[in-house]
Amino acid sequence: DFAHRVENLPQWAAGLTTRLVLDDGQWFSETPQGRIMIAMAPRNDFRVMDHDVTLPGGLTVHNAFRVTPTGDGSLLSFVVLRLPEATDEEFERDCGLVAADLRTLATLVEGVPAK
Numbered sequence: 001d002f003a004h005r006v007e008n009l010p011q012w013a014a015g016l017t018t019r020l021v022l023d024d025g026q027w028f029s030e031t032p033q034g035r036i037m038i039a040m041a042p043r044n045d046f047r048v049m050d051h052d053v054t055l056p057g058g059l060t061v062h063n064a065f066r067v068t069p070t071g072d073g074s075l076l077s078f079v080v081l082r083l084p085e086a087t088d089e090e091f092e093r094d095c096g097l098v099a100a101d102l103r104t105l106a107t108l109v110e111g112v113p114a115k
Helices: 006-012 088-110
Strands: 020-023 026-031 034-040 051-054 060-063 065-069 074-078
Touching (some): 006 020
Antiparallel strands (some): 065 074
């Protein structure tokens, strides 16, 4: 529930945003590359938290993000897609940012440092 609320993204998704602005019903963030739009999938019973990020140049990146119950906890699955024309270094950096964000999210919702 916490992770699905777009307004909570700055608390755990520093790789995506540190500050959000709600403008005419849509969420935006200023990044070093320019203004991006973030649209989260509607709340659903399948624990799908996919979200689209529209980059300053107009490219929309679909981010597949799932929560799977494991009995005593949850498994978070996030697919990092390589952006067109991204170098190996840029792709590795993106993967590292997502991994760090997920560790931060785990710390926030579990109350203990993530492994």
